[in-house]
């Protein structure tokens with residue numbers, strides 16, 4: 443440990459998705475093992491690191507605003523260094539380097555094993571511009587993470603990158619092609635997380651269903667990986683997120699039915715249902731094929747809670763196509779649904795396609811769609827009232843414990859509130875609770891006697 447690290451406080455500001463959170467945890471893990479003191483408060487920090495997001499325009503705006511805030515802190519008080527990492531410098535390097543000359547270091551995506559050295563360089567007054575100072579994060583376990591989630595759950599990514607070419611998306615240009623970790627590395631990560639007291643693991647990637655495709659013939663695929671993870675002693679819950687509809691690995695439904703700790707839950711972004719729009723999106727399926735896949739998931743996994751993500755305002759979506767999307771939502775009734783308005787990304791086929799509605803119209807469609815989903819969500823929540831189910835406690839606030847059911851992924855779905863005046867419940871507790879009411883987007887429950 444160099445003499446410089448002893449009294450240096452480093453703060454990390456995290457932006458973006460769960461995959462980027464794992465990057466933030468890697469950064470903190472390497473800083474901690476590099477001997478730096480970590481603080482969650484930029485006001486207390488000597489050096490601040492911002493881990494950015496850049497997948498759509500609004501996310502880039504948020505990242506740039508955060509950079510300006512840190513540079514203001516550097517000007518106004520004794521913040522000695524500002525480091526910008528993540529998807530923004532990875533994809534938009536030249537723009538941000540010229541736009542923010544007062545930033546001390548820019549780091550592209552990596553395993554961030556270089557970050558402690560870079561903080562030291564910055565403290566010595568050096569400007570650092572490292573596209574990928576650390577080893578590429580491809581194909582290896584991530585064992586040094588400092589978890590930033592409550593101990594009850596954690597994210598795990600079995601792969602990086604994406605082989606799809608959705609016409610509106612720049613993520614493959616940021617995170618590269620699909621690169622899967624060897625199954626042994628993922629199992630070792632799983633074991634380590636369970637040893638740390640993690641109850642629930644959420645599998646996240648650009649495309650979890652593509653797992654293993656790049657590892658050669660006969661290599662493990664997603665169902666094999668999920669089955670092997672389910673057999674790790676002590677893993678209570680396993681949840682699969684970011685599945686891609688086409689070429690769905692159907693053995694996964696058997697694994698879901700066979701293992702109690704593999705939740706009957708699946709996050710599977712569909713983006714749209716109107717075939718002309720799916721074609722313009724280069725999603726590689728039709729409305730009919732998506733309907734077939736979703737219906738088969740319901741048929742094969744009893745009580746499955748399905749989450750999807752849809753995009754409104756994409757080129758090729760007229761009123762008729764939008765109505766078709768609304769019609770399908772009414773018919774299929776996803777338990778969980780998120781939506782985005784189209785954001786034209788430069789150098790993407792959709793970004794250059796002007797055959798689309800105005801942003802104002804897109805926002806109106808978004809509001810109309812989310813209003814419908816709020817009704818569907820409320821109906822599903824109401825259908826749980828009176829039922830007794832397992833609730834995983836993530837947090838407690840005052841006399842209330844906050845948890846989730848099998849149907850609630852962390853941070854994107856609702857929560858369950860349980861009155862706990864005796865403060866008997868704590869993070870990581872798994873309790874049987876009876877749902878007593880639907881409370882807006884969330885649920886209220888009471889501990890069941892049984």
Ligand code: SF4
Nearest residue numbers: 604606608611613648
């Ligand atoms: S599946 Fe499509 S939307 Fe998702 S990361 Fe890959 S290219 Fe982007």
